[in-house]
Amino acid sequence: MKRRLAGALAVAGLLAxxxxxxxxxxxxxxxxxxxxxxxxxxxxxxxxxPGSLLAVEMAVKDFVEKEKPNFKIEIVSADHQNKxxxxxxKAREWFDRDKVDVIVDLVTTSTALAVMKVxxxxxxxxxxxxxASTPITNEQCTDTNVHWTYDTYALAVGTGRAVVQQGxxxxxxxxxxxxxxxxxxxxTTAIVEKMGGKVxxxxxHPFPAQDFSSFLLKAQASGAQVIGLANAGNDTINSIKQAxxxxxxxxxxxxxxxxxxSDVHTLGLKATQGMYLTTGFYWDYNDETxxxxxxxxxxxxxxxxxxxxxxxSAVYHYLKAVKAAGTDDTMTVMAKMKxxxxxxxxxxxxxxxxxxxxxxxxxxxxxxxxEESRYPWDYYHIRQVIPGDQAFMPLSESKCPLxxx
Amino acid sequence: MEIFGxxxxxxxxxxxxxLINGSFYAILSLGLAIIFGMLNIINFAHGAQYMMxxxxxxxxxxxxxxxxxxxxxxxxxxxxxxxxxIERAMLQWLYKLDHLYGLxxxxxxxxxxxxxxxxxFGISGERxxxxxxxxxxxxxxFMFLPNYRAWVVVASLVVCLATWYFxxxxxxxxxxRAGTENPKLLQAFGVNVPLVITLTYGFGVAxxxxxxxxxxxxxxxxxxxxxxxxxxxxxxxVIGGMGSILGSIVTxxxxxxxxxxTKVYYPExxxxxxxxxxxxxxxxxxxxxxGKER
Numbered sequence: 249m250k251r252r253l254a255g256a257l258a259v260a261g262l263l264a265x266x267x268x269x270x271x272x273x274x275x276x277x278x279x280x281x282x283x284x285x286x287x288x289x290x291x292x293x294x295x296x297x298p299g300s301l302l303a304v305e306m307a308v309k310d311f312v313e314k315e316k317p318n319f320k321i322e323i324v325s326a327d328h329q330n331k332x333x334x335x336x337x338k339a340r341e342w343f344d345r346d347k348v349d350v351i352v353d354l355v356t357t358s359t360a361l362a363v364m365k366v367x368x369x370x371x372x373x374x375x376x377x378x379x380a381s382t383p384i385t386n387e388q389c390t391d392t393n394v395h396w397t398y399d400t401y402a403l404a405v406g407t408g409r410a411v412v413q414q415g416x417x418x419x420x421x422x423x424x425x426x427x428x429x430x431x432x433x434x435x436t437t438a439i440v441e442k443m444g445g446k447v448x449x450x451x452x453h454p455f456p457a458q459d460f461s462s463f464l465l466k467a468q469a470s471g472a473q474v475i476g477l478a479n480a481g482n483d484t485i486n487s488i489k490q491a492x493x494x495x496x497x498x499x500x501x502x503x504x505x506x507x508x509x510s511d512v513h514t515l516g517l518k519a520t521q522g523m524y525l526t527t528g529f530y531w532d533y534n535d536e537t538x539x540x541x542x543x544x545x546x547x548x549x550x551x552x553x554x555x556x557x558x559x560x561s562a563v564y565h566y567l568k569a570v571k572a573a574g575t576d577d578t579m580t581v582m583a584k585m586k587x588x589x590x591x592x593x594x595x596x597x598x599x600x601x602x603x604x605x606x607x608x609x610x611x612x613x614x615x616x617x618x619e620e621s622r623y624p625w626d627y628y629h630i631r632q633v634i635p636g637d638q639a640f641m642p643l644s645e646s647k648c649p650l651x652x653x
Numbered sequence: 654m655e656i657f658g659x660x661x662x663x664x665x666x667x668x669x670x671x672l673i674n675g676s677f678y679a680i681l682s683l684g685l686a687i688i689f690g691m692l693n694i695i696n697f698a699h700g701a702q703y704m705m706x707x708x709x710x711x712x713x714x715x716x717x718x719x720x721x722x723x724x725x726x727x728x729x730x731x732x733x734x735x736x737x738x739i740e741r742a743m744l745q746w747l748y749k750l751d752h753l754y755g756l757x758x759x760x761x762x763x764x765x766x767x768x769x770x771x772x773x774f775g776i777s778g779e780r781x782x783x784x785x786x787x788x789x790x791x792x793x794x795f796m797f798l799p800n801y802r803a804w805v806v807v808a809s810l811v812v813c814l815a816t817w818y819f820x821x822x823x824x825x826x827x828x829x830r831a832g833t834e835n836p837k838l839l840q841a842f843g844v845n846v847p848l849v850i851t852l853t854y855g856f857g858v859a860x861x862x863x864x865x866x867x868x869x870x871x872x873x874x875x876x877x878x879x880x881x882x883x884x885x886x887x888x889x890x891v892i893g894g895m896g897s898i899l900g901s902i903v904t905x906x907x908x909x910x911x912x913x914x915t916k917v918y919y920p921e922x923x924x925x926x927x928x929x930x931x932x933x934x935x936x937x938x939x940x941x942x943x944g945k946e947r
Contacts, residue, residue, distance in 0.1 A: 289768075289772070289776075293775065294776050294777045295777075451920050452921050454925075456881055457924070458872055458881050458882060459670075459674055461670045461802075462667050462670050462671075462923075463916065463920065465663065465666050465670070466663075469660075481777075482776075482873060482875060482877070485778070489873060490871070493783070493871070494797055495790060513777075514779065515780060519780075
């Protein structure tokens with residue numbers, strides 16, 4: 249028994265190291281199966297959720313029409329309810345039973361990290377477009393993962409640096425009192441001070457909160473030029489709405505450190521005008537982004553968020569790599585993906601680093617005044633294109649074990 | 654001038670804000686107190702009904718062009734009517750059982766209602782503009798007070814006091830109170846007690862919806878707005894004394910003020926201060942500040 253096991257292991261070992269054997273694998277069971285694991289009903293369902301699924305469907309449709317692959321592509325989707333255990337179980341089921349090859353979206357850090365771990369164990373690919381935290385490509389990076397769209401470092405650096413450059417020297421933070429808010433405040437403080445700005449103080453609000461007027465009055469009393477919102481979702485929406493109500497904006501300006509176009513849409517331009525924010529994608533940036541976004545809009549009746557656009561880009565790039573490599577073998581496809589620059593409507597000359605970070609340009613935008621908006625969803629002035637190598641944490645600072653020097 | 658390191662002006666501003674939030678607590682806990690007093694049902698769906706009030710106003714404005722002032726009248730009527738249907742179709746079978754069944758039932762109901770709204774409207778919610786007449790604000794010297802917030806305090810105080818007067822000082826109110834004490838005896842006098850109970854539930858729900866309409870221009874109208882608030886409101890009811898009308902009004906306003914003060918001196922604790930007070934009150938006066946031991 250023991251000898252037979254050893255023999256089997258030896259054969260498996262040979263197969264694993266022999267590139268010729270791998271090439272012969274071709275597409276496992278003739279189908280490339282994509283799993284969209286996202287928040288279909290909870291807090292993030294508007295910025296990811298059903299829109300993410302649509303984006304992936306569009307990517308597959310476009311790929312089949314344009315590249316005419318000789319393999320079949322299937323999509324499955326599920327609601328992870330923003331829970332790590334549910335996502336890990338689903339991922340396991342998908343990999344083991346349904347032969348899923350790649351999982352995309354993974355909004356919410358806890359679900360992303362949980363699924364990345366399972367995927368690494370099963371030697372499958374994850375394409376994180378939804379989650380923001382830097383540990384995904386830092387302490388907890390894996391060689392089977394790509395972090396596609398954005399991260400908290402890029403948000404902090406993008407908005408923080410740019411706002412100081414635009415003259416916003418003194419800051420006050422309105423921070424959600426939990427890990428995400430604290431790290432966003434810390435990252436942004438570092439960059440503000442590095443740029444010669446000053447942080448006058450901060451107020452930590454319970455998460456989630458409804459009424460922000462007390463905290464906003466504190467921020468107002470600080471006299472800071474910029475109020476940095478280190479919170480997200482409905483907390484951000486209510487902070488902004490109430491800042492306008494109390495006449496705080498536009499005398500002091502707000503910087504939304506994590507905001508999506510869906511938030512701006514909900515709030516309207518009257519309440520958000522003049523705000524700076526950092527995004528990986530804006531639908532009205534050029535002809536290419538407009539063309540794609542309008543197709544998206546026809547189905548969803550909403551313009552895509554950066555998460556959804558990123559999902560499309562990631563899946564398309566993955567499928568191209570599968571076709572070029574002629575196999576869906578994980579390591580071969582990952583190598584191909586990393587060797588090929590990302591060039592589509594979402595990213596120009598994007599590249600995937602060894603830690604799994606997809607480096608691409610980010611945009612610093614300022615929300616338009618109501619009278620400047622000429623058509624529906626005409627929300628942003630692009631104030632600055634932040635080159636990828638400035639937007640993301642340099643590899644030299646990375647704590648990812650894969651890039652240990 | 655500073656009080657414990659906080660400028661007087663800032664303190665006054667925070668107290669005013671506290672009063673404004675307190676008036677929301679008061680009006681919501683009042684509805685809960687009335688429902689508990691009459692029906693013995695701990696109405697966990699109250700938050701969802703508050704949210705329905707806000708959405709009802711938004712739907713009216715967006716699709717039917719019904720303005721804020723009409724919404725203030727119509728939303729409570731519509732949502733109150735759904736309350737009456739719920740009471741007739743479902744709740745009335747639970748009165749004979751332990752309180753827990755009513756609580757669990759309405760909790761489930763709240764989850765279903767929220768789920769339906771989330772499915773229909775998404776999670777980011779919708780915005781509801783401040784009515785023209787109340788736009789802008791006034792400079793009080795120590796703070797900028799939005800007119801709309803001032804209106805919220807006035808409107809909720811008026812409704813709270815009117816409700817209190819109705820229950821404590823009118824004949825119909827007397828029936829209501831008698832019904833809580835001894836429904837059988839009241840029935841013997843020829844009063845249609847089940848009808849009184851149904852209308853009471855409808856009225857309690859209408860109060861929640863009224864608060865929802867008041868809240869719509871301040872907060873973002875979204876499916877979870879009620880569940881974020883309901884736990885605090887329950888604490889208010891417990892502190893005031895379950896079922897006590899005056900207790901819920903006074904504690905609602907008082908706790909709003911205390912919460913406001915906490916936000917000045919130690920913001921991190923502002924979410925728990927109400928529960929700390931609840932624990933202390935329960936340990937020293939289990940029936941609540943204004944409640945009677947049963």
